[in-house]
Every structure is written in structure tokens, then in C-alpha cells.
Amino acid sequence: MISKPAFVLVLLIVSLLGLPFVMVSSLSAATVKQMELQADEISTLATGIRSYYADNVVARLQKADGQAVFSENYRDVHGGIPIPATLSIELGALFDSAHSDGRINYAFLSDYPFAKRDVPPLDGFETDAIGAFRKDPELPRYVQLERSWLGRSTYRLATPVLMRPACVTCHNQHPDSPKKNWKVGDVRGIQEVTVRGIQVNGFGQLGYLVGYAGLLGLVSVGATATFQRQNKLLLSTNDRLREGSRREVDLSNQLRQQVQELSLLGAVVENATFGVSIADMRQDDYPLIYVNEAFCQITGYPKEKASGFNCRFLRGPDTDPITVSEIARAIREGKAYSCELVNYRLNGEKFWNRLTIYPFGGRPGKPDFYVGNQVDITSIRTFNDLASSQLIAIRPSIEAASLQVSQSITFAQGLRDQLACDDALTAEVDQFLNAEQSSLRQLQGSVAEIQDLIRLASAGQQHSPQPLQDQSL
Ligand code: HEC
Ligand SMILES: Cc1cc2nc3c(=O)[nH]c(=O)nc-3n(C[C@H](O)[C@H](O)[C@H](O)COP(=O)(O)O)c2cc1C
Structure with missing residues (x-):
């Protein structure tokens, strides 16, 4: 054409x-x-x-x-x-x-x-x-x-x-x-x-004219070639532009999808039932740059009072200093860490916080961010405390009971020795003795069980640090 x-x-x-x-x-x-x-x-x-x-x-x-x-x-x-x-x-x-x-x-x-x-x-x-x-x-x-x-x-x-x-x-x-x-x-x-x-x-004389015409022809052909090339160039530029705009549309679609996914994730994080806090490790003293709604609810600090500050504002007199130093060490080494510690709400009220922190972004050992999860475990901790204190409270009386039983066994054994001649009485005492001995065994079993429970409960109360796997999102 x-x-x-x-x-x-x-x-x-x-x-x-x-x-x-x-x-x-x-x-x-x-x-x-x-x-x-x-x-x-x-x-x-x-x-x-x-x-x-x-x-x-x-x-x-x-x-x-x-x-x-x-x-x-x-x-x-x-x-x-x-x-x-x-x-x-x-x-x-x-x-x-x-x-x-x-x-x-x-x-x-x-x-x-x-x-x-x-x-x-x-x-x-x-x-x-x-x-x-x-x-x-x-x-x-x-x-x-x-x-x-x-x-x-x-x-x-x-x-x-x-x-x-x-x-x-x-x-x-x-x-x-x-x-x-x-x-x-x-x-x-x-x-x-x-x-x-x-x-x-x-x-x-037409030689000149023919030459002139030839020259004209050459110039025209040259011009045509140039125009044609220019035209081709324009067409290909046009193609590239079309291709570019198609890519742009693709990109903007991708972007829209990503933004949608991000806002979905944002909504999930914002509405999580546990606290989510993000600290910027590139800034001095690692200030929080984000806390979710649950964080605010657990700690009582509104967002504007938390963002921009290091999360140590939750610490107080009863916070275990050893735990704090272990958190500090984990952060220095760029590692994940999990612990339970006493924190204080804005109104001064104490609460038990199961804290998990893990690095995100940057280089290994030098993350750009740290993400923290806070879970209020006060109720669990109080229940455990209550259970073990009650056990501790009943231990003396059970021990006293077992002492009494062993005393009565000793007494019954003495009695049987004295009544050794009387077969009928001896048989009765033996019967009593057997019953007492089985009660004693039962009591001793109970005491051992209670002691186990007390040990378990107090062990649960103790912070048991457990390193987590580093997570990347
Ligand atoms: C005195 C004599 C004479 C007269 C008058 C004369 N001619 Fe001629 N003509 C000749 C001769 C002799 C020749 C040959 C000429 C030559 O060979 O140079 C000739 C040649 C010619 C020729 C050329 C013929 C050829 O050889 O091809 C023509 C045509 C001619 N004449 C026409 C005329 C006409 C027309 C007139 C009148 C106006 C005329 N002549 C008057 C003598 C005459
Ligand atoms: C993301 C993140 C969340 C944190 N959350 C808490 C927290 O909820 N309670 C707390 O006592 N300390 C928390 N910390 C730890 C403190 O901010 C602080 O790093 C730690 O108490 C050691 O502080 P130091 O630098 O004063 O020794 C968190 C740290 C980070 C990086």
C-alpha cells in the first residue's frame, strides 16, 4: 500500500x-x-x-x-x-x-x-x-x-x-x-x-537536461528514502509508545492489586487481637512507628502517645531487670526473642505481657525494623498463682494428716505387740493396721502429687526464655 x-x-x-x-x-x-x-x-x-x-x-x-x-x-x-x-x-x-x-x-x-x-x-x-x-x-x-x-x-x-x-x-x-x-x-x-x-x-543539448533530470531523480529518490525512513522511525516510535502505555496499564493494575493486598493486610494487622508494634531500627533509640488497636487496648496508651517513643515506657518497678537485659541483648544481636514480663499500663496498672519480638528487613544482624507482639496474659498468670498458693496452703494440713496416720500406725503396731497373746484381738488390730497403712500410702501419694503440682505451677510462673525462628514477611 x-x-x-x-x-x-x-x-x-x-x-x-x-x-x-x-x-x-x-x-x-x-x-x-x-x-x-x-x-x-x-x-x-x-x-x-x-x-x-x-x-x-x-x-x-x-x-x-x-x-x-x-x-x-x-x-x-x-x-x-x-x-x-x-x-x-x-x-x-x-x-x-x-x-x-x-x-x-x-x-x-x-x-x-x-x-x-x-x-x-x-x-x-x-x-x-x-x-x-x-x-x-x-x-x-x-x-x-x-x-x-x-x-x-x-x-x-x-x-x-x-x-x-x-x-x-x-x-x-x-x-x-x-x-x-x-x-x-x-x-x-x-x-x-x-x-x-x-x-x-x-x-x-538534451544531455544536460537528461543529466539534470537524473540528478533530480536521484535527489527525489534520496528524499523519498529519507522520508520513508523517517516514517518508519515514527511508526516504530509509535509502536514503542503503545507498548509502553500497555505496560503502564499492566503496572498500574498490578499496583492497584498490591495496594489492595496491602490494605487488606493492614486491616488484618490493625484488627488483630494481640498487640502489634513496629520499631524503626534505623532511627536513634528505635522509636515505635506503628502500634495497632490491640496494643493500645492492652497498654492503655493511645497511638499518639506510643508512636515516636521506645517501647520501654511500659516498664516499671516490678519488671524483671534480667528479662529486660535479655531483650536488649537479643536486639543488639538482631535476633528474635520471646518472654513474659511485668508491664505497666498508662494508668499505672500492672499486667503480664507475653512479648515476642523479631527482626524484619535490612541485613542479617542489622534489621531495619523490629516487629513486636504483645499478649496480655495476666489472667493466666493470676490463675496459676492462685492454684499454686492454694496448694501450698493445703500442704501443711495434708502433711499433718499423714503424720497422724503414721503415728496411729506406730501406735497400732505397739498395741499389736502388746496383745500378741490374744489371737482374736491381734487379728482385729492387724485389720486396723492394714487399713491405716493403706490410708498412709494414699496420703503419701497425694502429698507427692501436690508437691509435683506446686513444682509445676511455680515452674510455669518462672520466665522461660525460648528463642524463635527469625521471620521474614
Ligand atoms: C538564354 C537561355 C535561357 C533562358 C532565357 C533561360 N534558361 Fe533556363 N537554362 C538554360 C541553360 C543553358 C541551363 C543549364 C544551366 C546550367 O547547366 O548551369 C538552364 C537551366 C534551367 C533550369 C535547371 C534545369 C536543370 O539542369 O536541372 C531551370 C529550372 C531553368 N533553366 C528554368 C528557366 C526559366 C524558368 C527561365 C525563365 C525565367 C529560364 N530557365 C530561362 C538556358 C536558359
Ligand atoms: C518492636 C519492639 C516491641 C517492644 N515491646 C515491648 C513491650 O511491649 N514491653 C516492654 O517492656 N519492652 C518492649 N520492648 C523492649 C524495649 O523497647 C527495650 O528495647 C527493652 O526494654 C530494652 O531496653 P533498653 O534499651 O532500655 O535496655 C520492645 C522492643 C521492640 C523493638
Whole structure:
């Protein structure tokens, strides 16, 4: 498919290439016109000269019966002067020698040449012209234009040479005359003027024009190529732009999706039931940059009172200093850490905090952030405390009971030893003793169980540090 600019260019090239041809053709038309005029003038002039010579020189001299002798050989005859035909023939030769470039020819010819005249036979145009004049005595002229694009145009003009009374007499009497029955009005021959176009009419000079056209063509082709390349460049830029905008749309869709996911995660974090706090480890003293709603609820600190401060504001007199130093060490080493410690709400109220912190972002050992999770475990801790204190409280009484049982066993054993003789009584005491011993075993079992429970409870109360795996989100 040809694009519009290419079409315009082709049109331009064609018209530029056509320019020399238009120039040449108009030039050649002008030249031909000029050739016609020139041939006419020469012909008229030659006829005029010959007539003038025939009427005013030859006729008058003949009438005067002078010494003049009219002869075609006038040079060889004493007092000889040329007859009109010779004048014309010699005029033609004179004319031809004056135009050595062969641009203009003058000829005085006939189809009945005198015997002595050594002339080439007539060509087609000349024969045709004589024929035409003989056929139509009124015909004043016979012309031919040989147009040639690559050579030179030629304009040939023939006018009839008619016999007049004076001519007839001599021609019919002259010994060398090839025909002796000439009548007045006969076409004796023709006078022919040939004008050839100058070089520009032919395509000689056209070399320059062709060169010029070629140059124009080259320039045009170059321009077309440049335009085409420019066009291609534009098109490809356009493609790239389209591709870019498509990518942009893709990116913005991705971005929108990510923002949506982020806000979803944000909502999850914000609404979590445990506290979430984020500290910026790149800033001095690691201030909190985010705390969620649960953090505020657990600690009683509103966001604006927590954000921008190090989380140590939750510490108080009963916070275990060893635990705090272990947190500090974990942070120094960039590790995760989990512990339970006593913290204080804004209103001064104590609470048990199960704290987990873990690094996020940055390099290993030097995180950009720390994330903290706070869980209020006060109720669990209080229940444990309560259970163990109650156990501790009942231990003495159980121990007292077991002591009493063992004492009564000792007593029963003594009693059985004393009553060893009485079989019936001994049997009863043995029975009692067995029962007491099994009670004692039971009691001792209970005491051991209670002691286990107390140990367990107090062990749960103790902070038991447990390192977590580093987490990355
Ligand atoms: C005195 C005699 C004489 C007269 C008058 C005369 N001619 Fe001729 N003409 C001749 C001769 C002789 C020649 C040959 C010329 C040559 O060979 O140079 C000739 C040649 C010609 C030719 C050329 C023929 C050829 O050889 O091809 C023509 C045409 C011609 N004459 C026409 C005329 C006409 C027309 C007149 C009248 C105006 C005329 N002549 C008057 C003697 C005469
Ligand atoms: C993200 C994060 C959350 C924290 N949360 C608590 C907390 O809830 N309670 C607390 O007593 N200490 C918390 N800490 C620890 C303190 O901010 C502080 O680092 C620690 O008490 C050691 O402090 P020091 O530099 O004063 O020794 C947290 C630390 C970080 C990095």
C-alpha cells in the first residue's frame, strides 16, 4: 500500500522528470516555427533575386542587343553573364558554402537536368514536390517537416519554378536542353530550401537536461528514502509508545492489586487481637512507628502517645531487670526473642505481657525494623498463682494428716505387740493396721502429687526464655 506522502513524492518526481521534456517540446515547436520562417524568407529572396535578374538584367540586356552573352558557361565566354538558372544554382552553392554547418541549404533542381550538369538524382520529397506542382498549378509551396527527438528536425520547403515565355524560347532551342517542347506555365523544376534545427531541437543539448533530470531523480529518490525512513522511525516510535502505555496499564493494575493486598493486610494487622508494634531500627533509640488497636487496648496508651517513643515506657518497678537485659541483648544481636514480663499500663496498672519480638528487613544482624507482639496474659498468670498458693496452703494440713496416720500406725503396731497373746484381738488390730497403712500410702501419694503440682505451677510462673525462628514477611 502506498502511503499518502509517498504518493505525493512519486507525483513530484514524475513532474520533475517530465519538466525537461515539456521544455524541449515547447522549444522545438518554437524552433520549427522559426525554421519555417527562415526557409520562406530564403525562398522568397532567391525567387526575388532570380526574377529581378531575369526581368531587369537579362531581359533588358537582350532587348538592348548589346555585347553581353548569356551563358551557363559565362566565365569562359567573352562578355558572358550567367543565365537566371545559373545565377540561382550558383547562388545556392554560395549559400551552402556560407553555411558550412549544413544548417541551411538552397537548391535549384529539376527532373530534366541539362546534359552537362552532373547532379544527383532527385529524392522522394523533391520528386513528390514536382509531381504535386504539375498536378495543381495553383499550389504555391510544398513542405515537409522531419521531426526527430534524438537528432535534428529538418524543414524542407519547395516552390515551383514555372516556365515563362522568355524561358520557353531558350530552353526549347538550347542544344543541351533535355526537353524541347516546354510551354509557358510548365513546371520546369523546383527551388528548395532546407533548414535543419539547431542542436537543442535534437536531443544533443538534451544531455544536460537528461543529466539534470537524473540528478533530480536521484535527489527525489534520496528524499523519498529519507522520508520513508523517517516514517518508519515514527511508526516504530509509535509502536514503542503503545507498548509502553500497555505496560503502564499492566503496572498500574498490578499496583492497584498490591495496594489492595496491602490494605487488606493492614486491616488484618490493625484488627488483630494481640498487640502489634513496629520499631524503626534505623532511627536513634528505635522509636515505635506503628502500634495497632490491640496494643493500645492492652497498654492503655493511645497511638499518639506510643508512636515516636521506645517501647520501654511500659516498664516499671516490678519488671524483671534480667528479662529486660535479655531483650536488649537479643536486639543488639538482631535476633528474635520471646518472654513474659511485668508491664505497666498508662494508668499505672500492672499486667503480664507475653512479648515476642523479631527482626524484619535490612541485613542479617542489622534489621531495619523490629516487629513486636504483645499478649496480655495476666489472667493466666493470676490463675496459676492462685492454684499454686492454694496448694501450698493445703500442704501443711495434708502433711499433718499423714503424720497422724503414721503415728496411729506406730501406735497400732505397739498395741499389736502388746496383745500378741490374744489371737482374736491381734487379728482385729492387724485389720486396723492394714487399713491405716493403706490410708498412709494414699496420703503419701497425694502429698507427692501436690508437691509435683506446686513444682509445676511455680515452674510455669518462672520466665522461660525460648528463642524463635527469625521471620521474614
Ligand atoms: C538564354 C537561355 C535561357 C533562358 C532565357 C533561360 N534558361 Fe533556363 N537554362 C538554360 C541553360 C543553358 C541551363 C543549364 C544551366 C546550367 O547547366 O548551369 C538552364 C537551366 C534551367 C533550369 C535547371 C534545369 C536543370 O539542369 O536541372 C531551370 C529550372 C531553368 N533553366 C528554368 C528557366 C526559366 C524558368 C527561365 C525563365 C525565367 C529560364 N530557365 C530561362 C538556358 C536558359
Ligand atoms: C518492636 C519492639 C516491641 C517492644 N515491646 C515491648 C513491650 O511491649 N514491653 C516492654 O517492656 N519492652 C518492649 N520492648 C523492649 C524495649 O523497647 C527495650 O528495647 C527493652 O526494654 C530494652 O531496653 P533498653 O534499651 O532500655 O535496655 C520492645 C522492643 C521492640 C523493638
